[in-house]
Amino acid sequence: MQVFPKNFVWGAATASYQIEGAVHEDGRGESIWDRFSHTPGKVHNGDTGDVACDHYHRWRDDLELMKQLGLPAYRFSIAWPRILPNARILPNGRGQVNEKGLAFYDQLVDALLAANIQPYVTLYHWDLPQMLEDDGGWLNRDIVNAFVEYTQVVVKRLGDRVKQWSTHNEPFCTAFLGYRYGVHAPGLSDEVQSLQAAHHVLLSHGLATQAIRALQPDAQVGIVLNLWTVETLTDTSDDRAFADLQWQKDCGWYLDPVLRGQYPAQAWAAYEAKVPAIQPDDLKVIAQPLDYLGLNYYMRALYDGPRRAPKLLDAEYTEMDWEVHAPGLYRLLTKLQREYPAVPIYITENGAAFKDTVEDGAVHDPRRVNYLREHIVACRQAINDGVDLRGYFAWSLLDNFEWAHGYSKRFGLTYVDYATQQRIPKDSFEFYREVIKRNGLA
Ligand code: IFM
Numbered sequence: 001m002q003v004f005p006k007n008f009v010w011g012a013a014t015a016s017y018q019i020e021g022a023v024h025e026d027g028r029g030e031s032i033w034d035r036f037s038h039t040p041g042k043v044h045n046g047d048t049g050d051v052a053c054d055h056y057h058r059w060r061d062d063l064e065l066m067k068q069l070g071l072p073a074y075r076f077s078i079a080w081p082r083i084l085p086n087a088r089i090l091p092n093g094r095g096q097v098n099e100k101g102l103a104f105y106d107q108l109v110d111a112l113l114a115a116n117i118q119p120y121v122t123l124y125h126w127d128l129p130q131m132l133e134d135d136g137g138w139l140n141r142d143i144v145n146a147f148v149e150y151t152q153v154v155v156k157r158l159g160d161r162v163k164q165w166s167t168h169n170e171p172f173c174t175a176f177l178g179y180r181y182g183v184h185a186p187g188l189s190d191e192v193q194s195l196q197a198a199h200h201v202l203l204s205h206g207l208a209t210q211a212i213r214a215l216q217p218d219a220q221v222g223i224v225l226n227l228w229t230v231e232t233l234t235d236t237s238d239d240r241a242f243a244d245l246q247w248q249k250d251c252g253w254y255l256d257p258v259l260r261g262q263y264p265a266q267a268w269a270a271y272e273a274k275v276p277a278i279q280p281d282d283l284k285v286i287a288q289p290l291d292y293l294g295l296n297y298y299m300r301a302l303y304d305g306p307r308r309a310p311k312l313l314d315a316e317y318t319e320m321d322w323e324v325h326a327p328g329l330y331r332l333l334t335k336l337q338r339e340y341p342a343v344p345i346y347i348t349e350n351g352a353a354f355k356d357t358v359e360d361g362a363v364h365d366p367r368r369v370n371y372l373r374e375h376i377v378a379c380r381q382a383i384n385d386g387v388d389l390r391g392y393f394a395w396s397l398l399d400n401f402e403w404a405h406g407y408s409k410r411f412g413l414t415y416v417d418y419a420t421q422q423r424i425p426k427d428s429f430e431f432y433r434e435v436i437k438r439n440g441l442a
Contacts, residue, residue, distance in 0.1 A: 002380045003440040009118070009391030010436045011073030012066070012413065013349050015125035015169065017049045018400035020079065022056035026100035029085025031127035032137070036185035047406025053398050054421050056104065063111055065397065065414055065423060070436045073118040075348060075393050077125035077169065078105055084150055089135035089142045094149045102157050109161050120393070121162050122224065123151055123208065125169040126184070133186050138174065138197035147204040148211045159216040166294050166348070167205040170226040171254050174201050183404050192274045199276035202257050206285035223258055224294030224348045227251045229328045229335065233304045242306055245270060259340050261287030292390065294348035300328030319353040319409050326374035333382035333389060344390045350375050351395035353402065353409035356426065363415045363426040372428060376441055394432055398423065
């Protein structure tokens, strides 16, 4: 038996654009993901989030699933374009607050609490209002004020009940996938712009954190970063130097400003003239004291010299072609503990996409069960070795819209038949239910 500490939080996570659908309903404005997914060639199979899991209409059924799972905590995100559909970057102003959008999350929060499920709310999980993008999006420094206004509207409405706030989910993806690699909305491919966007995202995190605390002194505020260990096939001094620099460019670029109040020095030097424009107090603002760091872990990054290593013959890969490597999670957690200022950590996402099929009304997903088990073991080991890990959230409660991959990748504990919207709990759902019930692994 591997029992977890008494107050360890077990949860499952989702995100607004990935599950809600109802993109034209109740006054919701257009988001950059509506625009992007409707642009031919951007998303696998032409899929869009127009309907997704239809959670906007079926949230009560999904709450029943959460109850069935015995879920103590549910992490979800709020769709900015439902709250401020006409938001513009100043001086144009934030536009009208959409009462119906707020009411949706209001009733969800009430129902979660009535079911004894703690809401963990993410303010930004990538569905930026398109009009803000038209005003320059994350490249326009003034967007930080728009983000603060949005944060204030949401916190004023939900802050009497929601205690756990994350400002951003995975700024790496917002900035680097959206502005450098062009694979996420808004689909730009410019390294300089990606670094500037990253800086504004981080700055908006710092300012929003201050705004939440001003409105709600008992709030627990954090940010969610996707991190991985950078590892190499061989272990020469060149390999080590390369791995350090790559860590700084991908992970430290977000982690260091937030926890140390500075960009990592070698990466900053390596970017030379591409570094972002920053103003004198920015890093102080970004490095607000945090109640927790949310960590999304899926895989390690393995290199052969300076190139990504080809697939290993003796390793397992998910449908995303991500290596299954739970020891990387242990190494990441202990690295954070050794090298960074102390902060409580939650695993805010962990999970795997595998090919799932329905057989006689059931979905048997032993590989996902193994994946979850191994990663939960890694969490327990990290706690044994002194890591201040407070919780674990499985990604995801439901199969959902996997961004540029559309509906082709299934991460859920629950299978979603997109034609009928039928939900079928997978074997991994049952496995995770047992984990929650026992507060650990048998
Ligand atoms: O689906 C995404 C989620 O939106 C952010 N973290 C990674 C998941 C799997 O790719």
